Amino acid sequence: xVHFRMNPVMQKxxxxxxxxCGNSLHEGGKTGVLSSELGEHDANESAAQSISGATASIAExxxxxxxxxxxxxxxxxxxxxxCKHPTNLIAVSCSQRAILLNSVSNHQSQGLRESxxxxxxxxxxxxxFPLFVSLSILALSTFAVSNQDLQITNAERRIDLSSHIIxxxxxxxxxxxxxxxxxxxxxxxxxxxxxxxxxxKAAVVGGKKKKRTYTSLDVNPKLPDGPNEMKYFSVTLLNPxxxxxxxxxxxxxxxxxxxxPFPSEISQSESQLVxxxxxxxxxSPYHIKQQTTFMRTPTTKVESFxxxxxxxxxxxxxxxxxxxxxxxxxxxxxxxxFENNQPFAVVEELVREVEISHWGSIQVREHYKLAHAGARLxxxxxxxxxxxxxxxxxxxxxxxxxxxxxxxxxxxxxKDGIGNISSSHLRIDSRKSELEIEPRYPLFGxxxxxxxxxxALPLQDFLYESSDGRRYLNFTFGCPIADTVVDKLxxxxxxxxxxxxxxxxxxxxxxxxxxxxxxxxxxxxxTVMVLEKSNVVPEQNSAFQCFVLHIWTSTVRLRWHxxxxxxxxxDEKGLWDVVEEEYDEPPRKKRKGWRREEGRRRKAIIG
Numbered sequence: 212x213v214h215f216r217m218n219p220v221m222q223k224x225x226x227x228x229x230x231x232c233g234n235s236l237h238e239g240g241k242t243g244v245l246s247s248e249l250g251e252h253d254a255n256e257s258a259a260q261s262i263s264g265a266t267a268s269i270a271e272x273x274x275x276x277x278x279x280x281x282x283x284x285x286x287x288x289x290x291x292x293x294c295k296h297p298t299n300l301i302a303v304s305c306s307q308r309a310i311l312l313n314s315v316s317n318h319q320s321q322g323l324r325e326s327x328x329x330x331x332x333x334x335x336x337x338x339x340f341p342l343f344v345s346l347s348i349l350a351l352s353t354f355a356v357s358n359q360d361l362q363i364t365n366a367e368r369r370i371d372l373s374s375h376i377i378x379x380x381x382x383x384x385x386x387x388x389x390x391x392x393x394x395x396x397x398x399x400x401x402x403x404x405x406x407x408x409x410x411x412k413a414a415v416v417g418g419k420k421k422k423r424t425y426t427s428l429d430v431n432p433k434l435p436d437g438p439n440e441m442k443y444f445s446v447t448l449l450n451p452x453x454x455x456x457x458x459x460x461x462x463x464x465x466x467x468x469x470x471x472p473f474p475s476e477i478s479q480s481e482s483q484l485v486x487x488x489x490x491x492x493x494x495s496p497y498h499i500k501q502q503t504t505f506m507r508t509p510t511t512k513v514e515s516f517x518x519x520x521x522x523x524x525x526x527x528x529x530x531x532x533x534x535x536x537x538x539x540x541x542x543x544x545x546x547x548x549f550e551n552n553q554p555f556a557v558v559e560e561l562v563r564e565v566e567i568s569h570w571g572s573i574q575v576r577e578h579y580k581l582a583h584a585g586a587r588l589x590x591x592x593x594x595x596x597x598x599x600x601x602x603x604x605x606x607x608x609x610x611x612x613x614x615x616x617x618x619x620x621x622x623x624x625x626k627d628g629i630g631n632i633s634s635s636h637l638r639i640d641s642r643k644s645e646l647e648i649e650p651r652y653p654l655f656g657x658x659x660x661x662x663x664x665x666x667a668l669p670l671q672d673f674l675y676e677s678s679d680g681r682r683y684l685n686f687t688f689g690c691p692i693a694d695t696v697v698d699k700l701x702x703x704x705x706x707x708x709x710x711x712x713x714x715x716x717x718x719x720x721x722x723x724x725x726x727x728x729x730x731x732x733x734x735x736x737x738t739v740m741v742l743e744k745s746n747v748v749p750e751q752n753s754a755f756q757c758f759v760l761h762i763w764t765s766t767v768r769l770r771w772h773x774x775x776x777x778x779x780x781x782d783e784k785g786l787w788d789v790v791e792e793e794y795d796e797p798p799r800k801k802r803k804g805w806r807r808e809e810g811r812r813r814k815a816i817i818g
Contacts, residue, residue, distance in 0.1 A: 360389025361396065364457065366493050366502040372547070373509040374694060375555045375584070376748055377469050377487070381462040385452070385497075392451035396460060397433060399494045399540070402440040409465045409696075409748045413446045416459040425461060437496065438540060465748050467696045470551065472586035472656070479593060479655070480600075483586050483607035484514060485551045491519040491531040491543040498539055503532035508549045517545035554609035555585035555656070558697045561690055566705040566730070573668040577691070581650070581660045583608070584696075588655035597653065610653035614664060614691040616644040622667040627651070632662065664691075681758050688717060688742070689752030697747040704740040704757050708733050713740045716756040720744075 364384045371378040387393050400408065414425040426449060433443035452458055470485040477483060493502050506529040516522075516529060523530045529547065562578040585607055596604040616623075618641060625635045625648055634649035650660045673685055684704065690697045705728055706713055715723055726739040740757055 360387060360391065361393055361452075361497050362386055362388055363495060363497050363499045364501070366495070366499050368493055368502070368504045370489070370504070370506045372470075372487055372506060372549070372551070374553050375467075375470055375551070376694065376696060377466040379464050379466070381460075381464070381493075383460045383462065384457060385460060386457040387452045387454055390454050392453050394448055394451045396446045396448065397496050398430075398444045398446060398462065399437060399496050400442050400444070400464075401490075401494060401542070402442065403488070404466060404469070405442045407466045407469050407746075409467045409746045410750055411444060411464045412462070414461045415449060416461055428460075441494070441540070443496070465750060467746055467748060468557075468584070470555075473548065475586055476589040477586045477607065477656070478589050479596060480604050481607070482512075482550050483552050483656075484548060487547045487549070489545055489547075491517070491522075491545045492534060492537050492541045494540070494542055496539050499534075499537045499541075501533055501535050502537065503530065503534075505530055506547060508547075508551075509553060510550050512550040514548040514550075516547045516549075519543050519545060552606045554612075554694065555583055556609065556612065556654075556692070556695045557582050557584040558690060558692070558695050558700075559659075560699045561697050561701070563700075563702045564705065565684075565686060565702065567670065567674070567684065567707055569707050571670045573670055573673060575666055575668065577664045579660075579662050579664070579692075581654070581662070581695075583654040583656050583658050585656040587657040592655065605653060605655070608653045608655045611647060611649050612695075613693045614646040614648060615693060616646055616666060616691055617668055617672070617687070618643055619669055619672060620644040620666045622665075624665045625662065626665075627660075627662040677758065683756045683758040685754055685756055687752055688755045689747055689749065691752075693749060695749070698745060700744050700747045702742040704742075705730070706738045706740065706757075706759055708735060708737050710738050710759045712759070713738055714758045715740055715742060716758065717742065718753050718755070719751065 362385075364386050365382075366384070367382045369380045371380075383396070385396055398411075398413075411430050413428045413430050415428055417424040417426065428449065429447045431445050431447070433445040436442055446460065446462075448458065470487055473484055473486050487506075491504060493499060493504065508527050508529065511527060513524065513529070516524070519531060521532065531545070558579055559582050560578075560580045564574075564576040564578075566574040566576075568574060593604070618639070620639065623637055623646060625632050625646070629651075632648070632651060634651075636647040638645045638647075646664070648662075648664070650662065652658075652660075654660060674682060675685060676682055686704070688702065690700065703726070704713075704715075713725070715721075722743040724741050726741055727736040728739050729736050742755070744751075
């Protein structure tokens with residue numbers, strides 16, 4: 212049962228003039244109970260009466276607020292008890308208010324104005340608080356009723372713990388047991404998981420086993436939050452789910468920084484053990500008839516796990532369930548302590564600079580700040596032990612990374628602040644390019660490294676023209692290095708000089724803004740589209756588009772100012788003017804006389 216109680220301070224705050232507590236509104240013998248002593252009554256039993264009383268008196272409350280000067284004047288000047296009692300003030304007729312308003316307008320007393328303002332503020336508070344409580348009860352009751360209309364007949368959850376990036380696959384069979392159609396399904400997450408949630412996708416399953424189809428659905432945050440700071444996400448169905456109908460949903464969500472190393476410090480020869488915390492029962496706002504959870508660990512070495520009957524373990528798999536008839540918002544915390552020596556590679560910051568050249572190529576520079584987010588190294592690092600026993604010494608470290616680059620890449624380099632790093636291998640074929648890189652030293656827990664990867668790409672493989680005449684760049688969002696988490700990713704796309712009105716289309720929310728940069732022989736500067744996102748995982752390495760209006764239709768030439776003697780003259784505009792000419796065709800389709808114009812431009816630039 213939910214109870215509301217107003218403390219003495221709040222009771223004093225919401226007292227109306229005349230010493231009467233604002234706990235009721237009367238008109239014609241009808242009363243809407245909005246008691247300040249709600250703690251002594253059951254909220255569920257009085258919710259309907261409170262809502263009906265508050266709804267019936269909304270119009271009267273608005274009139275009372277608009278006529279507060281009249282009410283204050285009546286309180287101070289009238290000797291009739293009915294006018295002094297606040298519960299009868301709302302019943303004042305319109306004619307009486309009109310007469311009193313004329314008298315108040317002629318009243319010039321400063322004390323009366325201050326008293327009227329104080330009375331207006333107190334009555335507003337007295338009306339607003341009970342009305343807010345009633346509307347909140349109405350919203351919560353409507354939300355609870357909508358949840359009761361749906362139930363999950365079968366749920367299966369598979370948690371992949373083989374890496375430091377946790378992937379959870381959830382299959383839900385949802386049935387509408389109510390009478391009205393349902394257009395959305397809610398997913399619930401505890402606050403500890405919401406802070407580490409990197410990706411959330413949902414799809415509806417159609418067809419039979421051999422011909423199954425998956426259609427993506429929109430997923431958005433849902434308000435208000437649930438009990439104990441629980442967060443909801445709404446999955447919008449393609450078609451409303453009618454009464455007695457069922458639908459199967461496939462949900463994928465990815466968690467980062469959710470494995471806790473324990474112990475937090477290990478020696479060079481020790482293996483890394485981690486904790487994973489979750490619930491044996493799937494957290495959901497709906498009743499679940501039957502559910503099962505499977506966990507897959509990277510090795511068979513499991514130190515301990517919480518036993519919630521029935522629980523079983525076979526090889527790499529840990530099974531919780533099946534559990535039957537679990538009520539909404541059920542939660543049973545569990546801890547799994549297991550070995551995980553996979554590379555905990557985390558890019559604390561990645562800046563990708565993509566520069567589109569006028570001469571048919573794309574230059575890419577990627578600045579990495581890499582860290583090992585696992586258990587910190589305890590003691591001194593021994594290079595002799597590391598090289599003599601590579602399978603035992605440094606099991607929790609990593610010294611090699613794989614970067615998947617676009618096909619037809621060329622002019623690749625790998626360097627840091629010292630200079631070029633030669634420990635890299637590049638493999639190229641018609642479909643992909645793979646770059647194996649090794650830092651200057653192996654990375655243990657807590658160690659960091661900074662480096663730069665650069666390469667060039669042919670422009671024709673990434674630049675296209677849309678149906679409306681705009682050019683757009685189709686490039687990959689995310690980090691090329693496999694199995695890494697990027698805490699902060701920034702992509703800067705430098706467009707050719709003269710490009711205008713750039714817009715970016717990204718399949719997930721990102722922060723966007725524009726900058727201006729200058730390169731060789733630039734005059735007005737290049738527009739830079741900047742995209743920023745936090746907590747990026749490899750599954751977000753999808754293509755994004757950067758649209759530009761007439762990327763090649765505006766050319767820039769310089770015109771020198773000379774005086775009669777032929778010397779350079781500087782006027783108010785500077786040493787030269789910037790002249791823009793509009794063309795309807797790209798420069799590769801030459802017009803008549805273009806050689807003469809190019810010659811004049813080169814002379815102007817070279818001097």
